[in-house]
Amino acid sequence: MTEKLKNLLHDRAAAVDFAVPDVDALTRAGDRRRRRRSAAVVAGGAAVLVAVGGAVVLPQLLGGDGSPEPAGAPAPTPALTWASGQTLYGPDLPGGKVALQHDVRAYVRTSAGFVLADSDGTVWSLVDGTETRVGTTDAKAPHLVSDTQGTLAGWLDASGDKPAYVVLDQATGDTTTYDNQPAGASDPSGPGSSPYFYAIDGHTAYWRDARGAVATDLDTRQATVVDSPAGSDLDITAAKGGLVAFNGENGTSIGTSPADAVHLKGSFGGPGAFSPDGHWFTEDADEPKVWDDTTGERVKLDLEYNFASGYGWLDDHTLLVLGQDGWQDKLAIVQCHVPAGDCSPAQTGLGSFHQLDQEGFALPVGSRMGQ
Amino acid sequence: MARDKTQTKARERAQERAEFAEFVTARSAALHRAAYLIVGDRSLAQDLVQEALTKTYAAWPRLHDKGNAEAYTRKAITTTAISWFRRKGWSHERSTADPPDRPTAGHDDQVAQSTWLWECLMALPVRQRAAIVLRYYEDLTEAQTAETMGCAVGTVKSQVSAGLDKLRRQLGDDADLLPLDTLTTGRVTR
Numbered sequence: 001m002t003e004k005l006k007n008l009l010h011d012r013a014a015a016v017d018f019a020v021p022d023v024d025a026l027t028r029a030g031d032r033r034r035r036r037r038s039a040a041v042v043a044g045g046a047a048v049l050v051a052v053g054g055a056v057v058l059p060q061l062l063g064g065d066g067s068p069e070p071a072g073a074p075a076p077t078p079a080l081t082w083a084s085g086q087t088l089y090g091p092d093l094p095g096g097k098v099a100l101q102h103d104v105r106a107y108v109r110t111s112a113g114f115v116l117a118d119s120d121g122t123v124w125s126l127v128d129g130t131e132t133r134v135g136t137t138d139a140k141a142p143h144l145v146s147d148t149q150g151t152l153a154g155w156l157d158a159s160g161d162k163p164a165y166v167v168l169d170q171a172t173g174d175t176t177t178y179d180n181q182p183a184g185a186s187d188p189s190g191p192g193s194s195p196y197f198y199a200i201d202g203h204t205a206y207w208r209d210a211r212g213a214v215a216t217d218l219d220t221r222q223a224t225v226v227d228s229p230a231g232s233d234l235d236i237t238a239a240k241g242g243l244v245a246f247n248g249e250n251g252t253s254i255g256t257s258p259a260d261a262v263h264l265k266g267s268f269g270g271p272g273a274f275s276p277d278g279h280w281f282t283e284d285a286d287e288p289k290v291w292d293d294t295t296g297e298r299v300k301l302d303l304e305y306n307f308a309s310g311y312g313w314l315d316d317h318t319l320l321v322l323g324q325d326g327w328q329d330k331l332a333i334v335q336c337h338v339p340a341g342d343c344s345p346a347q348t349g350l351g352s353f354h355q356l357d358q359e360g361f362a363l364p365v366g367s368r369m370g371q
Numbered sequence: 372m373a374r375d376k377t378q379t380k381a382r383e384r385a386q387e388r389a390e391f392a393e394f395v396t397a398r399s400a401a402l403h404r405a406a407y408l409i410v411g412d413r414s415l416a417q418d419l420v421q422e423a424l425t426k427t428y429a430a431w432p433r434l435h436d437k438g439n440a441e442a443y444t445r446k447a448i449t450t451t452a453i454s455w456f457r458r459k460g461w462s463h464e465r466s467t468a469d470p471p472d473r474p475t476a477g478h479d480d481q482v483a484q485s486t487w488l489w490e491c492l493m494a495l496p497v498r499q500r501a502a503i504v505l506r507y508y509e510d511l512t513e514a515q516t517a518e519t520m521g522c523a524v525g526t527v528k529s530q531v532s533a534g535l536d537k538l539r540r541q542l543g544d545d546a547d548l549l550p551l552d553t554l555t556t557g558r559v560t561r
Binding site for chain 1: 388391392395396399400404405407408413416417420421424426427428429431433484485488489492503504507508521522523526538
């Protein structure tokens with residue numbers, strides 16, 4: 001073919017001249033965006049395709065001009081956001097906030113947008129300014145998972161005859177439902193075998209079935225047992241690039257299986273998050289903790305808060321920490337550079353825990369605060 | 372101490388600007404050409420590249436491998452173009468059930484055919500056109516195209532296939548213009 005098509009493209013492209021852009025103007029505009037960003041920073045079963053509907057149009061969420069930031073080093077969907085009541089806040093959101101049509105009990109982000117659960121247990125997908133109802137999950141204890149660098153998010157839907165795992169692809173809007181019991185597996189008995197959606201890593205989902213914690217290839221539906229028996233919701237706390245954070249008696253270990261996992265020194269276990277490149281791991285604790293996954297060694301952070309906990313990542317080397325000086329003091333989001341360890345406020349004056357709890361405060365970690 | 376820090380930051384900022392200026396000078400022409408093929412409008416292509424380069428400079432400190440700056444900018448151009456077209460509904464305006472008229476007798480055949488192919492290409496939805504430009508102008512592999520468009524390889528295949536099918540339908544039996552075999556491309560350095 002395409003020789004003519006290729007020739008046409010090259011001929012047409014060569015026929016137009018463009019002046020070299022004004023570099024000073026570009027850097028001034030780029031600097032403004034950086035300041036705005038940092039100011040904000042201050043600030044195997046059967047599948048069933050489920051039709052989506054009920055679109056609600058919202059303001060554009062992505063990028064300074066509304067277009068998505070390219071993936072790669074920076075995430076296309078703003079990483080620094082929080083929700084309170086029916087509002088999603090974030091320095092990279094237009095006007096710094098977006099009014100939603102419902103409250104937010106828990107939410108996550110993907111490279112394509114946000115997935116939110118409201119107090120009725122309804123799950124919403126927010127992509128390109130359009131909010132769409134995509135499913136149902138536990139209203140009391142909503143739990144969403146996502147791959148922040150991919151387009152998939154997931155949750156457990158227990159509203160039907162039997163619980164099922166649901167995976168949403170925000171690139172297409174399609175949801176796929178997976179039975180939680182593998183063919184031939186014995187019936188679950190006891191709390192240890194209750195279904196739980198641990199994490200999504202690329203096109204691999206980690207959840208629990210009667211065999212324990214399994215990794216399921218979402219394309220082929222092949223499941224591999226990675227931890228058996230698994231009995232706690234925190235057996236697996238995160239996954240990234242094939243690495244899994246396993247939660248055991250001695251805290252968290254990182255590896256492809258519990259047998260080869262590197263123990264994180266000083267970890268007590270708990271929900272955590274990998275950096276986008278998988279090199280670092282942070283864990284929810286009363287003090288911010290971050291480790292080098294390759295060695296299990298902790299990184300020292302220069303941070304002075306009476307309470308602080310790492311909860312997510314701005315990019316490969318920037319940890320997001322929720323901090324508070326005193327119980328009555330207002331919360332702040334702090335960014336800490338890893339491994340340098342220097343920290344600076346990203347967003348201050350969020351309100352006290354009590355106040356935020358009353359209003360319904362959520363960070364993009366997939367669960368209710370304190371859940 | 373604080374003064375040292377300030378001086379260090381100023382030096383870092385000056386170095387960033389110098390690196391970025393060098394990148395813009397070296398690659399902006401190529402980036403403009405690709406943008407022009409995606410949007411089909413010179414002025415819009417300039418706006419698009421300016422927006423993409425602004426994003427690139429804003430992300431410069433986080434682009435740990437500066438060799439990836441062009442890939443980052445190309446991705447910004449593509450995703451921004453798709454976003455602009457989607458928001459402004461241009462894809463609906465330009466994507467067409469009514470293809471441009473065939474070249475009429477009396478035209479210089481080659482020029483007429485080229486013009487007609489260009490019009491048919493510009494009538495494709497922006498995603499299909501972007502996929503074709505990335506594959507057949509930029510010579511990106513399917514995987515590289517998928518990375519640039521922020522989608523799956525399967526989506527690239529389907530977008531390219533759908534775009535070429537439309538062109539073939541509109542161009543009729545001109546096998547030379549649009550042969551049915553699939554092109555294999557390799558990345559070339561320009």
